Amino acid sequence: MAVTARQVQLVAHPEGEVRPSHFRIVEVTLPELAEGEVLVRNLFTSVDPALRLQLRRSGPEGYFNSFRLNAPMDGIMSVGEVIESRDRRFAPGDAVSHGWGWRDFAVVPAGVVSVGGVGTLAKIDTSLGPPEMFLGPLGNMGLTAYVGLVVGAELRDGDIVWVSAAAGAVGSIAAQIAKLMGHRVIGSAGSADKVRYLIDELGLDAAFDYHDGSIVDHLREAAPDGIDVYFDSVGGDHLQAALATLRRWGRVAMCGAISEYESTEPQPGPTNLFQAVANNLTLRGFRASSHLDRLGESSHVLGDWLAQGRLRYQQTIIDGLEHAPEALGRMLAGDTVGKTLVRVDTPGA
Amino acid sequence: MAVTARQVQLVAHPEGEVRPSHFRIVEVTLPELAEGEVLVRNLFTSVDPALRLQLRRSGPEGYFNSFRLNAPMDGIMSVGEVIESRDRRFAPGDAVSHGWGWRDFAVVPAGVVSVGGVGTLAKIDTSLGPPEMFLGPLGNMGLTAYVGLVVGAELRDGDIVWVSAAAGAVGSIAAQIAKLMGHRVIGSAGSADKVRYLIDELGLDAAFDYHDGSIVDHLREAAPDGIDVYFDSVGGDHLQAALATLRRWGRVAMCGAISEYESTEPQPGPTNLFQAVANNLTLRGFRASSHLDRLGESSHVLGDWLAQGRLRYQQTIIDGLEHAPEALGRMLAGDTVGKTLVRVDTPGA
Numbered sequence: 001m002a003v004t005a006r007q008v009q010l011v012a013h014p015e016g017e018v019r020p021s022h023f024r025i026v027e028v029t030l031p032e033l034a035e036g037e038v039l040v041r042n043l044f045t046s047v048d049p050a051l052r053l054q055l056r057r058s059g060p061e062g063y064f065n066s067f068r069l070n071a072p073m074d075g076i077m078s079v080g081e082v083i084e085s086r087d088r089r090f091a092p093g094d095a096v097s098h099g100w101g102w103r104d105f106a107v108v109p110a111g112v113v114s115v116g117g118v119g120t121l122a123k124i125d126t127s128l129g130p131p132e133m134f135l136g137p138l139g140n141m142g143l144t145a146y147v148g149l150v151v152g153a154e155l156r157d158g159d160i161v162w163v164s165a166a167a168g169a170v171g172s173i174a175a176q177i178a179k180l181m182g183h184r185v186i187g188s189a190g191s192a193d194k195v196r197y198l199i200d201e202l203g204l205d206a207a208f209d210y211h212d213g214s215i216v217d218h219l220r221e222a223a224p225d226g227i228d229v230y231f232d233s234v235g236g237d238h239l240q241a242a243l244a245t246l247r248r249w250g251r252v253a254m255c256g257a258i259s260e261y262e263s264t265e266p267q268p269g270p271t272n273l274f275q276a277v278a279n280n281l282t283l284r285g286f287r288a289s290s291h292l293d294r295l296g297e298s299s300h301v302l303g304d305w306l307a308q309g310r311l312r313y314q315q316t317i318i319d320g321l322e323h324a325p326e327a328l329g330r331m332l333a334g335d336t337v338g339k340t341l342v343r344v345d346t347p348g349a
Numbered sequence: 350m351a352v353t354a355r356q357v358q359l360v361a362h363p364e365g366e367v368r369p370s371h372f373r374i375v376e377v378t379l380p381e382l383a384e385g386e387v388l389v390r391n392l393f394t395s396v397d398p399a400l401r402l403q404l405r406r407s408g409p410e411g412y413f414n415s416f417r418l419n420a421p422m423d424g425i426m427s428v429g430e431v432i433e434s435r436d437r438r439f440a441p442g443d444a445v446s447h448g449w450g451w452r453d454f455a456v457v458p459a460g461v462v463s464v465g466g467v468g469t470l471a472k473i474d475t476s477l478g479p480p481e482m483f484l485g486p487l488g489n490m491g492l493t494a495y496v497g498l499v500v501g502a503e504l505r506d507g508d509i510v511w512v513s514a515a516a517g518a519v520g521s522i523a524a525q526i527a528k529l530m531g532h533r534v535i536g537s538a539g540s541a542d543k544v545r546y547l548i549d550e551l552g553l554d555a556a557f558d559y560h561d562g563s564i565v566d567h568l569r570e571a572a573p574d575g576i577d578v579y580f581d582s583v584g585g586d587h588l589q590a591a592l593a594t595l596r597r598w599g600r601v602a603m604c605g606a607i608s609e610y611e612s613t614e615p616q617p618g619p620t621n622l623f624q625a626v627a628n629n630l631t632l633r634g635f636r637a638s639s640h641l642d643r644l645g646e647s648s649h650v651l652g653d654w655l656a657q658g659r660l661r662y663q664q665t666i667i668d669g670l671e672h673a674p675e676a677l678g679r680m681l682a683g684d685t686v687g688k689t690l691v692r693v694d695t696p697g698a
Contacts, residue, residue: 235622235623239622248639254622254625254626255626256626257622257623257626260623266620266621267620268617268618268619268620269617269618269619269620269622270617270618270622271615271616271617271618272615273584273588273603273606273618273619274584274606274609274634275634276603276632276633276634277603277604277605277606277634277635277636278634278636279634280633280634280635280636280639281633281634282631282632282633282634283625283631283632283633284625284629284630284631284632285623285624285625285626285627285628285629285630285631286626286629287626287627287629290597290629
């Protein structure tokens, strides 16, 4: 069966703002499956902050590779359905997740870790939730929030927790996990609407718009005696503010630094890193892909909370593969709420 | 008994280089002891890098307080002998350590933590070593090296360890502890003489002068596959180099940032802090004074190694209380080896 597939490809490394003109849509005829390969029709493909790093000519050393120009974008999570399989572990009709995204049909080598290490082809248990949830709370996003708190921050009883980008995909899950575990939780986000969402919908104890005055002042107001944990997806001035307000034995779970992803020059780190010495602080970086052994645990914990209606989950779905670059731009501009993903329109779906 | 004591007092907050003119020596008549107070004749008083922070008009928040002008300098470790006691736990002749330094005779309130939290008045067990050793490997210095590795860096079998300022008081102990625990150890220091000392005397596996080319290149040469632990007393370009060369799951024990202590402006942090996310790194700040519960353990472990001749220990002793400011300046300029301390000359000693 000769399959014609559409792929988004990068044609130029953006410097600064990401625009659709940095990409093209190409049609390719997929080769016949080789032994061990599986043909997947993608239903949803992910739009992650970390993609911005892969769009750079050279990424941070040791992290995800940069995308190659004029080539399919490997290393982006997608979910879909197996159409044809030459691997005995997969059969047509299986719901699966994998790392060969931003295309409608993908030829996926079973058992092989994708570029960037985001995952191998894996069946997903759709009794826990619909497929797109596996790009969200039931997948690596949920795992990021979960291991960030449990492993990265070593969350302890009584901790006061600040989550930045708390209306975002990972942040909204992290903030709710901390609430569900009984903590006082402060959230920050980039608009008044998002702040209302954090208070009214997610039930956080305090929330603020980081554009609105001093971050440190907001934190001091919400936690006069200081915070214990900062879940960091932002870096920059947010990390600086955390170091100024963390009390003794505080912890930072470092999950990313979206404030720096669009800069062309390396950004200086916080000027108050010495606070780590002064207050016995721990800063721990982590990647969900290094904790895939806990994915089962995290998807079950979060799946139960979702089923009980205790975990809220928002997503911004953009329709049509050709709008993936635009979706990425909107997410980086803070113009989406919750998890951003693209619904892939495939012929015959 | 009316005792006349000499004290070093700060008269101006230095900006940049520390000079003797920032200090004065004053003679004061000590008051009669109140109940619970002890009169100590100091034998040695400590010269620590962290003093530089206390000389600033305002120090890093949450860390040691700044010294007050024209007042005795509380919060500096000293060792001495009890002359008179109005506390039942101490008697004349007892060898003690305490935090009321940079003076010849001190009135010390027993059971009270000094400014800066460096310690209370405590008897020292001189069977483990001479009193001045309790300002070094048998005291907070040794504790800093010990807990930095064991708690801060969570040292594990097989770790390759880089210690900066490895010819310094804390660094030389940390480097040797790591060697004695069976690790491959790289040391860095600020002169060719010190580098020779690290190799020839301390037996480190590799050593380099950080003035001499790129720190990253030196580390890559000494550990082509990367390092696992960095014991940081320097900050700045050293921490940046560590982040560039630490391999996955690496750890930084943050003990201080001497490269920044003389700067009048806050110094930007490393531009590559994102490596913590990329490589699952942990950066942990610590203060020995927060781990005083392990002082007994550390002084016994290090005391045994000293007694067995397996732990080398260098000190630079400057004679005369009036030379304490000069001693501090020399230490900050990298012009001393090992622990720097001042031998206090007292009438009748």
